[in-house]
Amino acid sequence: MSERVLTPRHRxxxxxxxxxxxxxxxxxxxxxxxPGAAELPEGEGPVALIMGSSAGYGLAATVAGLKRAGIRGIAVSYEKAPSGRRTATAGWYRTAATADLARAAGRDLVFLNGDAFSDLMKDQVAELIEQRFGGRLDYLIHSVAAPRRTDPDTGTTYASVLKPIGRANRTRTLVFDEQGVPEVREVETGPAEGDDVEQTVAVMGGADWERWIDHLAGRGLLGEGFATAALSYIGSPLTAAIYRQGTIGAAKLHLEATARTLNERLGRTVGGRAVTSVNGAAVTQSSTAVPGIALYTGLLRGVLGEDMVPPVRQFASLWDQLTGAAPLVPDEEGRIRLDGWELADDVQAAVAERWEAATTGTVAGLADLDWFCAEVRRLYGFSVPGVDYSAAVATDVPWPGR
Structure with a gap:
């Protein structure tokens, strides 16, 4: 087993x-x-399928599902194993830790590593549901963020892009030099061209979510009252041009339209429902790639402090609504809103004021930069309180067995 002292190296x-x-x-x-914990006998509990279970909102959905709802079932992600001098991806190690928690809680959760867009993975999941979980699926959480998707029918590979629609967008973003000194920098992103929108929708829209439902329904695996949620984000007007009004926003609109189609169909066939869950802001590996989001999130934390609601608490609320422990009250577009704390008028007004005042010289007093930098490092397992980073650690952690 390889053991070594690890220090954070990054670009x-x-x-x-x-x-x-x-x-x-x-x-x-x-x-x-x-918060809270389900009190269910070992071997019982609803059967759930979590797509994108190793990172960000999908990880939060998995952990909250285990603790709050007592789920068992299958979690799917796509991670790299340790290789030579390189460690595994953070999601690999988080999955191993989540498997340990599931076992300790007496929950039968199987972790699969592979391409969630492929029909091979869909077949593998369906067979597990049939053979191990009694042929009935109660919940599906779809949280897949990927740069590319290959359509299993045509073999066409689509690539998503982060671009505004209609015209270029100029915004401020937050960067750090090698010494960790912050800089507020103006960046311009050119507009979507050609089939950029269609490509992004093909990757990040609702096509694969609907394909999962088709596949599982075709094998008779959706239980009576089956419910499914796909994860979405709206965010602030400050980031709307590059996000909600951009190519990713077009994909989210497609996702939400898919939810309405699926909701009508599931209600008719199994008495079930489909919703999108609009979550609040968080520092994730996906969000740090969006221009302006780093600055916005740091300023939001500067305004809210500890009142920011972490993803695992957001998903405790979502699981309560999906399982009937709390009323499920969608908005007029059929979305479950978990972002009210972020988009409250007074909060957004305070963030907008700080956004206008933010420069390289002033940002340290306006944004919680220490928190933001630590959150980025924690995505990779660094800067986590209680860990001795001077000690050698085993990096050859195996993927959880069945």
């Missing part, structure tokens, strides 16, 4: 290695932060 917000002990402690901390 911007992208880290080259991940820390196994830090990732494990992070998952344990999420478990502790999730």
């Amino acid at each position: 911007g917000f992208l880290f080259l290695d991940s820390h196994p002990a830090g990732c494990a402690r992070l998952v344990a901390d999420m478990w502790q932060a999730c």
